[in-house]
Amino acid sequence: MDLIGNLTELINKNLPIRDPVAVFALLAVILLFVPLLFKKFRIPAMVGLILTGVIIGPKGFNLLGFESGMQLLSTVGLLYIMFIAGLEIDLNQFLNQRAKAIVFGLLIFGIAMAGGIGIGFLIPHPPKADPIIFCILMGALMSSQTLLTYPLVSRLGLSKDISVTISIGATLLTDMLALTVLAVVAKIHGGEAQAFYWIRLVAGFICLGAVSIYLLPRAGRWFYKNMSRDDTAEYLFLFFSLLLLSSISKLSGLEPIIGAFLAGLSLNPLVPDQSRLMNRVQFVGHTLFIPVFLISVGMLVDYKIFMTGTSEWIVISLMMAVSIGAKFAASFLSGLFFKFKRDQSWLMFGMVVNKAGVALATSIVGFNIGIFGQDVLNGAIIIILVTCLIGPWVTENYGRRYALSLSTTPGGKNFSNKNQKILVPLSNPTTSRHLMEIAFMIRDKKAGNPIYPVSIAIDGPGVKEDVMRIEKMLSQTIIHAAATDIPVHPETRIDTDIATCVSRTAVEIQATCIIIGWKGDILLPKLIFGQVLDRLLEQTSELVMVCKIEQPVNTFQKIIVVIPPMSQRQSGFEEAILTTKTLSLQSGLKTTVFASSFDMPKTSELFEPAKTSSSITLTTVETWSDIFNIIGQTVGDNDLVVLLSCRQGSLAWQPGLDQLPRYFIKNFPKTSLIVGYPSEARTVYGRFPEGDSSVLSSPIRKLMSQERIVFGMENERSEEAVEKMLVNFLKGRVSRPESTASILSTELLPTVLEIIEGTVLLHVHCESTEEPTVLLGTSNTGIAFDGIADPAKSIFILLSPASDNPENHLQTLSDIARFALSMKNSDILHKAKNLPELESALKKL
Template identity: 35%
Template sequence: MFLNGLTEITLPLKNPVLQFSLILFIILFVPFFLKRLRIPSLISLIIAGAVAGPHGLNLMLRDSSIILFGTVGLLYIMFLAGLEIDVADFKKNSGKSILFGLYTFLISQLLGFFVALYVLGFSLLSSVLIGSIFASHTLIVYPVVSRLGIAKDKAVNIAVGGTMITDTLALLVLAVVAGSSSGELTSAFWIRLFIGITIFSLIVLLLFPFIARWFFKRFDDSVLQYLFVLGMVFFAAFLAEVAGVEAIIGAFLGGLSLNRLIPHTSALMNRIRFAGDAIFIPFFLIGVGMLIDFRAFFKDAETIKVALVITVAATVAKYFSAWITQKIYGFSVDQRRLIFGLISAHAAVALATVLIGYNSITGYTLDGDPVRLLDKSVLNGTILFILVTCTLASIVGEKGAQNIAFAELADEASSPDVHAAPERILIPMNDMKTVDELVNLGITIKSPKNRDGLFALHVADSTSPGGAVEKHAEKLLEKAVITAASTDNDLTGVFRYDTSVANGIAGVAREQRVTDIILGLHHKSSLADSFLGGLSEMLLATCNGTIFIYKPVQPLATIKRTIAVIPEGAESEEGFIFWKDRLSNMVNNSSSKLIFYASKQTLGYLKEYHSASFPNAEYKIFRTLDEFSGLAKEVRSDDNIVVVMSRRNYRSWHSRMAKIPAYLGKYFGRNSFILIYPVQSGGADESIAFSESRLSGGIQFSMVPLRSQVESMLKRVSFKRISLRRNRKEPQ
């Protein structure tokens, strides 16, 4: 068949452009239509691969490109699992994960061995190999967990951590059996394996974070950062293969090593998830489906028998492991379902194991036919085994994940936080160089569940010429909108004319009912300038919201520790609960370690009433604010200093606070720091108060927000000039 007399179209498709286009349409439409039949999207792609593959309609071959993208997809799943896991909780539950992985492996390995040996009648080595197929599993349900936002659930942490144990042991069994069948199982084999795994683990877990932190500090280009992360992950996978273990272990450890450097609310994390969900993971699922040959199931009764026996036995083993975990740790039924869904799907590792067993020839018959470790009935039966277990795992795991996510939403709705107010964060900006970091701080301190409530503001002198000022404002606000949009957050850009920058900021804050203001630390232009600058001091005197004054030296993602200095009596301030929530969000979203420095009384209050907000914080006594010189000896270059201040004459205010800017400039000039001025009265309902005398100046302004729209491809921002209305009659 010819298209325009030029391109011949034959089956299977050979044209790479048409082949790739077909795969994209499969990813786009098949899950949408099969969802109406209540078929999970994961299974719909596997079915689509089986129908379109060489054993179905023969539209495509499972060629090198499908294998390449499929391998990337599998590694991507393991990488995301390591990247999204709660490291602090993972460390806390590491013993539970190891225990879970060990008994899950033993139950599956032993049951698989005895079923293969006594029910199916295989040899000793073949039975051990089939047991390793039972023991391993693939986290194909993890993308659902990630999408529903429950990746930090304790059951998920234990299951994901246990996966590393079970898959490592299963692959070790595979290596031992393969070595035994080929006569290579010597003491040198064990020494080489132990040394290789040790060196590989040290390189990935210790050296990778150091290199990544160096890179992120010096390169802020989003494309370069994404390519760097992918390069590190796949290099970790290669190092794992060199060490003698499977590449998926390297991908998981690579994600774990980069976990703290890629915040969950960052633009980089958004790009990583997008590429995986849109391209790589669907390719992997379609590639798995292409292995399925439905006709083989009806050609040989032995294939049906093997498939049925190993499917039932493996499913029972995984369910028993999930049931034991539920009983030991007191999990809910839905958490048991979720664990079962995560550990019961068998795909890549099972396929690799059975292919190695099929290609391992242990001898020859009298007729000259090869005697394989695993025969063709096991190969074909494993394909059906993969299809059934992936389907069952997707249905059960997705049901459990959805119920857990719905329960979390219901809990939040039934017990709202009385202190929680709609977050409306205003970020005044004038310097193009600091736009990204100021917006990133705003995204980091707010709740990740709120996707709006961010405002970027540029105030221009009303006497300045309009054209150049508006172009500068448009560039600033466009960059801010794009930065926020890259993290799936909505930001409203606002441009305003005023005779005073402080008046303009205060006016917008009142009109937009702002709860928090983020200011960048000004650059001193003369010796007469104060440390904070006239603008910041005026806003502190006129605005009564929570004000953050931020000096970014390095990206928030590269911060190792957050040092929070709390003044004595801070817990008695009205605004304590508000800055406490923002600090908790910042630490959780950036994955930095938090260390409190405060008086004994304040530390006791934080431990007793707010330990849930800071579950992994350290507490150190800091008697007076004059101890900054001693604190400087404990602060490292990758630390972020947070100092909670107070306005004059309020409960936690002390005259020594006047010295803090000088201390910061003297001792912490190479560190990022944030000064927090809490709201002093009115709480969230009156978050911004104004000094009317300062705002009255004979000029009134009507403010129209910038209507910013980021297009999906062009990311263009529409811009409107703000009308200026004076008391005297002038044309607007």
């Protein structure tokens, strides 16, 4: 017996463990094995960590004490939860849905406060405590909550769901109100509620707002724009910001968790979901700080409380009923009022029912200043234990069920493109990182497919050196992707033709999207981007995104999407819009979409599911020629412009589209640009599939008549040639054809567009025709037009009725352009001397 007694005494003398190495070794064992063990029994890991804290804590086997080191990690863990919540929250949705968050928060606070005050009148209070103050502080204790289950929600992919967003906002509001009540009550009870306290509180709010709203976002954008190469510095800047705002909050008389959450909100746009920086933030938090915080919550529980008398159990039962009942009632009333699904209401309840830091602070402060007795303190600890067991279970079960229901909804915002495969040709180490970040942003997380970076070495004498350079660049790309936890399959190819190699690789891996870089240089006036990129567009039919990125992706301020008229006629339009929507959602940036009245209904339908979760504004452009004046009023150097275009010969192609990138570079040289070319199904480029009757639409079919074609216009000025074509058509239709032709010629000449080399198109709305009319003039020597480099040997004129709507006019323009492109490598039009010869040649073609 003496031996056992001596052994027990020896153990007690050495407990709790104080050696830093032994403490961290014990924590490492717990953090590794406890989650694995509890997952075997399908119990949330955080429940296991809390129960482990009960066992090893001072009230259990006393293996670990709540010493300064443990307290430090625990405090940082709570701050980290609030910080991650601020980083991951959909900021645009949070701002858009702030009214709902306020309603939910006030509902929780009101019901809990009323219930707490009711309890205060039913249970005894310490003799020195004022009954009214006791009741009010009891209400504050009942209303507080902690985002304990947020890591669970994040892992389920629901961090941007509207129910989660308003739950976070409601938690922040209720905790602020509860802590304000605690501070005021403590000062009143101690007789210290002087003017200085209120001045400090108000000044603290102003200082916190100035730093979080104005200073920190600007400092962060500058830092990441200039220091983005140092990964360690990027993370430390976030951690510094977290502690800075938490400290300012503390000095202002507020709780540090408020500053931590505001720090996350301030830096939210700079840390996209699909980024290596977010991956590091989550890794550190979920691996160390947050699990230690959960263990510390369990360490506060005293199991001896369960053996207390009947009177204390009555107090505990009343507190439990009000605390859980208030959150349940508020969650389901809000769900009913906001028309949420049942699973969303349960998810809200699972998030707001938990109590930890704020409740513990309220009960301990109340006990220390003599407002609460031991029974209330014991009740608060029991509530912390029970709610921290209920919350994770509810969140895990109903959150998983809700997430599964979203993933099986085709029209939902979690719609997954399982066939998505992204090919990223890389050549320049300085731009490869930006291209990969764009790929991360448009990648469908639900599909889980890898990204395929490919680099091509030009076959020749220096091919070995090129391969070594490429391997070095790809190794950096792999490390970059690994930091974001995104799989990549790098490819190295040796070829003599870059465009052909990229198109062949796209076919081999069955790529659905190609992301390729562009310097912004246009060396030849006939090219859209350059020889390689133009040929790549000719040889591929996949979605191609040509990117000129001027700065790190996470430093963009907003996205501007430009959708030219008739774009929805392209077969890949939906895929292109959904890809753009994914970019908007996963970047969290405000997005403005400009589209014509013809495309707006379809565009709105495709963007609609994202409206509630991201700030997407749809704007109709009535006059498309004003588009650059419109976006010029809003675009800035730190913005990203996504311009939807289409390949030559596609249904929506118009001659002016090929000039848009050139015009954009000239007017906005420092703004980042993505030009998207939707996928399409084609046979041979520049020819129309057999049986495609759209090639010869009605105005084109009627072209084959003597009054609509003028052959052999040699050595004439452009004005004379245009007037000659018009007079030939207007004879017999108007009383003075020469005068009418002269007026129309003046209107037509400024509209001249070059379709291909040697072929131009002029178009106008007029009163001289009742239906869309196409005219053709030919010349062997060519006719010079202002602004067109090469003489025109084939001249098309489109006369549309004045009453014709813009969509019909643009569609006819597209038909003419496609018809001209089908003659791209042929001289049939200007070689023909008369109509029978032209008809015969076209039939042979």
